[in-house]
Amino acid sequence: MNLAKYPLSEKNIAQLKLDIIAALQGIYDPEIPVNIYDLGLIYNVVIDTQGSVKIEMTLTTPGCPVAQTFPGNVENVVSHVPGVSEAVVELVWDPPWTSDNMTEAAKLQLGML
Numbered sequence: 001m002n003l004a005k006y007p008l009s010e011k012n013i014a015q016l017k018l019d020i021i022a023a024l025q026g027i028y029d030p031e032i033p034v035n036i037y038d039l040g041l042i043y044n045v046v047i048d049t050q051g052s053v054k055i056e057m058t059l060t061t062p063g064c065p066v067a068q069t070f071p072g073n074v075e076n077v078v079s080h081v082p083g084v085s086e087a088v089v090e091l092v093w094d095p096p097w098t099s100d101n102m103t104e105a106a107k108l109q110l111g112m113l
Helices: 011-022 069-077 104-107
Strands: 042-047 054-059 084-090
Touching: 011 042, 011 069, 054 069, 069 084
Parallel strands: 054 084
Antiparallel strands: 042 054
16 A cells, blocks of 8 residues: 655655665576666656655667566566556667667676676
8 A cells, every 4th residue: 555645846856766676686588697776777757745646757778578568567666666657668679779878887897807
């Protein structure tokens, strides 16, 4: 049961975004042992004052074998973050993902630095 009080203040939205990012960092790409946030697959996280979350994400390649199911898995994880009333994930391909999207920590983990 979601006990969040709406509308959310700017401070609450900022904290909720941090909580969502933490949840995203717990989701790992099935082919690369790095979480999807540090891998740079998350392009945008927008939260409204009612706790509705819209995420734009991509995958490393359009032919990724999990392209049909992965966004739904991300929606499920984010929807369980306390304070989130709804989560919608949109899969986008523009701009295309490149390794430049990765955090330095992810590049270090993969031996790219």
